[in-house]
Amino acid sequence: MKTYTAVVEHDKETGLYVGYIPGFPGAHSQGEGLDELNRNLKEVIEMLTEEGEPVLETEFMGTQTVVLD
Numbered sequence: 001m002k003t004y005t006a007v008v009e010h011d012k013e014t015g016l017y018v019g020y021i022p023g024f025p026g027a028h029s030q031g032e033g034l035d036e037l038n039r040n041l042k043e044v045i046e047m048l049t050e051e052g053e054p055v056l057e058t059e060f061m062g063t064q065t066v067v068l069d
Helices: 034-048
Strands: 007-010 017-020 028-031
Touching: 017 034, 028 034
Parallel strands: none
Antiparallel strands: 007 017, 017 028
């Protein structure tokens, strides 16, 4: 079993959830809910890995709060 971390955002204009796997070219999708987004991301990843595991260009490290004075 392989695990990937997705960055997920909610687009207020369209109402869709948008997600992507950092450093994994082409691994992005959207869905009307989080469950649909997860299913769509799984499908995209399965297609992209049919010919082998990718070499990820970056690695998700976390989030950071930036405060402006």
